[in-house]
Amino acid sequence: MNHFLIAPVVLPALVAPFIIMVVRYHLDLTRIFSLASTVMLVAISLVLATQAASGEVQVYELGNWSAPFGIVLVLDRLSAMMVLLTSVLALVVNLYVIGSGWDKRGANFHALFQFQLMGIIGAFLTGDAFNLFVFFEVLLIASYGLMIHSGGTRRFQAGVQYVVYNLLGSTLFLFALGTLYAVTGTLNMADLAVRVAEIPPEDTALLRVGAVMLLLVFAIKAAVIPLHFWLPASYANAPLPVAALFAIMTKVGAYAILRMYTLVFGPDLAITEGLAGAWLMPAALVTLMLGAIGILGSYRIGRLVAFGAITSMGTLLTAIALFSPEGVAAALYYTLHSTLAAAFLFLVADLVSERQGIEITAQRLMPQSGLIAVLFFTGAIALAGMPPLSGFLGKLLVLDAARDHDLVWWTWGVILVGSLVTILGMARAGSLLFWKSHSITAETDPTAPQPYEEEANEQEEETEDTSTAALPFVACFALLSGLILLTIFAGPASHYAEATAAQLFQPEIYIKAVLGKVTP
């Protein structure tokens, strides 16, 4: 048994309490430990990714209880890719947070950050449905803390909505798991797959109810219409660097859909045949369009990027809903791209809102306006999926994969029109923020910049020196270079995605690795 497999869960789980209990009053020490932990996470997940790239599915049996009796962690290509993506994103966000001083504005940022990573990585690795619920709760409870980090009236109000919505999601998750357990008598994903396939179709009414409830739960996470209402308000009112980390959280929902509906309720399964795809596809297309319209209508920069995240989730889920190897491969490539792109834009949005507040209006020229404008427009190009960045390739892959689908014209039409509306929306926001500002001087400025929280005002004087520090820009450029690398190495990346998709559509490999000899 490869004990290395549990390292990315254990490491943050140990570092977080250490930060709380031992070094909580020493800002520098918390930063050092948090940063060291995220750097080590990147190293660990690189090792895991190279191990998984061979195509072997590794299983870690917790407490050496063999599946299906104990909980297992499973590392296949998909989990390894998602863990690597999470840890890279975490490192960049951590650098940004330290550079911009966001972690000074409230207590225990880094401990919550580590717990959040533990939950996300655990959710990607686990091979047990109830354990997936537990890791969901770990990542959620950490995200509640991060979301209301540094406080403020609006942030608390948005926090209440976010928590209530997610508690409802958790309750629904429990109902779904209870239903599945009542029918199958197991919660191990591989064992579920075996037993679900054995149940005679006439006895599966409850099972199908469970499958649909589970899809709803993951759709809440992935912010699919009509369950997306929590996202814009939460992400826009969370500290924007935290929202950048949250860019991976919607992907947890997409990952769970991909995992459960290829492994347990696969596209070939008679009882739920095409159920997920048939419902998901129209919902994903509407999500995409609504996200694009939201971008066009946003008057605050946080909401602008939050709707950008929604539209990229729409594209991603459109590709997943095809439930074909090509579609999933495109979805995986697009996952890498859209996570980096959304996080990048959230960081740029924070650069803007730190300098001139959250409104998208023309104000006096902010410091480093030129540099931030370049970053913003690059991010907009990436998000909208224009050449030369990886968003273009990702969307091209999605369009290509949809070629044989029944709804091909709808898919193509919505993706292309959605991209156009996204471009318009981003161009409008960018022109207002960066170009129109050139015509406003200190004398003609109708409203002096008004940071929207009183607290932010006081903080600003303290953090004046750090707002020009280089580290936030280093973080932004790191994400940008990630996008550029993803474009240059699109060949290897999409080959890996294809291999991952091929592995997902051969669930017997996964089942055999987990259950070993127990398979009938």
Place this chain on the structure above:
Amino acid sequence: MTMGFLNIEFLVASAVGLLTAAGIYLILRRRTFPVILGLSLLTYGVNIFLFATGRLMVDAPPVLNKYAEVPYTDPLPQALVLTAIVISFGMTAVVVMIALAAYLSARDDKIDMPHHPEDEGEDA
């Protein structure tokens, strides 16, 4: 343990149904306090539901007896429900604290966000 229609399955099923219905009614209210109460009722409902997923057995231990063929009840749902209780308890505490912070800072416990103060003039 059947007493006409008042058997244990009927009682547990109606308890789950009642708690869920009351919970859903309450979470549709406009203020945070009933919403949180509704969430608690929902989690009670789901906990009982989870407990029943291993089938309802009366007077049976959740352990296998290797000396005699005696009835036993499924222990796994009990472990699941214990986890769910702990998590929902913790989550309720968190949501109460956040709701309290929102109420104290906004002097208002409506669950939907009011418009931004700066917008109000424009909207009116």
